[in-house]
Amino acid sequence: MxxxxxxxxxxxxxxxxxxxxxxxxxxxxxxxxxxxxxxxDVRLTACVVDATTKWPHADVLVTNRSAKASDYGVHVEFLDPAGKRLSDAYGATDNLAPGQRATVRVQSLHQVAAGTRCRIVDVSRHMSWRPSG
Structure with missing residues (x-):
């Protein structure tokens, strides 16, 4: 015991x-x-449906918070007011220096109705293979 x-x-x-x-x-x-x-590193700054084409786009601000020049890929979904996925699209920027910012337009070519919302689904960041400058 x-x-x-x-x-x-x-x-x-x-x-x-x-x-x-x-x-x-x-x-x-x-x-x-x-x-x-x-x-x-990514923030949604605009979500717009073009009045003529009815194509949605999202503007995202990418700020490289890493210590190396990086390439970014951004996946955005376009949703109806109830949250149903209508379309999606991808945008990219490359060779962004540490601390540098870039605005990326993520454009869909599928027609949607006014009131469509945007949501960032995924972001990838990879060290850039191109030298800066």
Whole structure:
């Protein structure tokens, strides 16, 4: 039979193990969080349906918050007022220096109705292979 002091040691070790696992999950969530990675580098600045063509476009502001020149890809969905996906499109900018900003127009060629909303679905950031300058 184990004494009270051994049970106390096991209880403390159990609490430390649980705390270590919780800490691991919190760090993993922070590293994978949308605002901490490339998604945090992109902000939707406009969502417009052209009155003549009925084509929607989104303007997104990309700010390179990384330490290296980077290429970005942005995936945008166009949604009806109820949230149903009507169309999607991709935009890109490349060789953006650290701290540099660029506005990217993401254009769909599918006709939609007025009142269409835009949503950023995904953002990719890769180190640029082209030298700056």
């Amino acid at each position: 184990l004494g009270w002091s051994c049970l106390g040691v096991f209880a403390v070790l159990g609490v430390l193990a649980v705390a270590a696992l919780v800490g691991l999950f919190v760090v993993a969530d922070k590293d994978g969080g949308a605002e901490d990675g490339p998604r945090g």
